[in-house]
Amino acid sequence: MVKTDLRQVDLAELNGKIAGTTVQGNVLANLYGDKPQITANLITGTLNLNKLLPTAPRGGASGGASGGGSFTSAGLNRRWDHKPIDVSGLSVFDANIALISDAIIQDNTKVENVQAKAVLKDRVLTVSQFQGTAYGGPISATGVLKAEEKLDLDIDFTAENIESNRLLRTAADFKRVSGPLSLSGKLKTSGNSEAELVQSLAGNGTIKGVLKAKVKKEEVVGGALLSILGTKLQGIQGVGDATTTLLQSFAGQPANLNGTYVIGNGVLRSNDLRLDGHNASVFTSAKVDLPAWLINSQSDLFRSGEDPTKPYITVLLKGPLDKPNPRIKGLFLQSKSTSNPLQQILGIEESQPAAVPEGSSGSTETTEPVVEEKKSKKKKTKDIIKGILKGLGG
Incomplete structure (x- = not known):
């Protein structure tokens, strides 16, 4: 039903489709004043923003040399777009919106059972409620977006008991970890493009969960073989012991994850990530440079009852965030064999070193x-x- 006059348009009992998505509800547009005042209460099917919104082209210059300082980025990866974000539409009208949606899809992320409330006033968008289900767990967020000379964004968020395997598979094509994961944090950023927003990102938060490592059958067999080899050859006994430790501590065993993080200039740092498995713990210190898309981390594994100052296994990751170069060291490599x-x-x-006979100058000849x-x-x-x-x- 549509009611209209010179001052307002009233779309009552709205029932239709937009881009193939069912839309129901009421929309009232008050045309009196400097700009329209819109009040909307909507119920929709699945909103695929990938179809409704234009896709921004990728591009831009890549970063160069690594930077110093605690929160200094090494540069800017080509993945981040420099094209200015057009938010001129936020100045055309003011609005008060309540939304219930079956799902909202953006890129590869799908949030189901969405409930949201937002107010737009003088180019300032205040989201008082956004909640739904993503990756199998409840998520919620509130925030303020100011679209003035540049975009200013301030967000508080929580995600509880989401499925880590679904999250990591979508975000990094990593399929070897499962279990509930909870995240919370506060983020702030400002800028006129995607690249500027990433470079200005700041905030802090917590992470916790109960994770399980997925191990293939052939990897278990390989670990057993290394253990058997270790009983025959003392020189590789440490390799077998290390494999056994990892399998017994984390393969299919629940391990508790806890830690915090801080972000500055787009660089995430954490110095207290801890993963407690069966008779072993892993302590991780990491620097994730989002603008440059680089990671530099060290994870030290300590076995229960051993020297807490000497890690049994150390794993170093350095390089591109989605494909870092690993390096492994630790006590397990030490051998009593010559x-x-x-x-x-x-x-x-x-x-x-060759033995030097008495009276010899130390030089040898190859015969x-x-x-x-x-x-x-x-x-x-x-x-x-x-x-x-x-x-x-x-």
């Missing part, structure tokens, strides 16, 4: 051709592998 059988199996000889030496190494490697397999049989 040689490393893993290096022998790979055909890599350890450099040992055998290099080709013969390489053949000898290959033969030795085969003999080592055969010896290992024979040993496993008895």
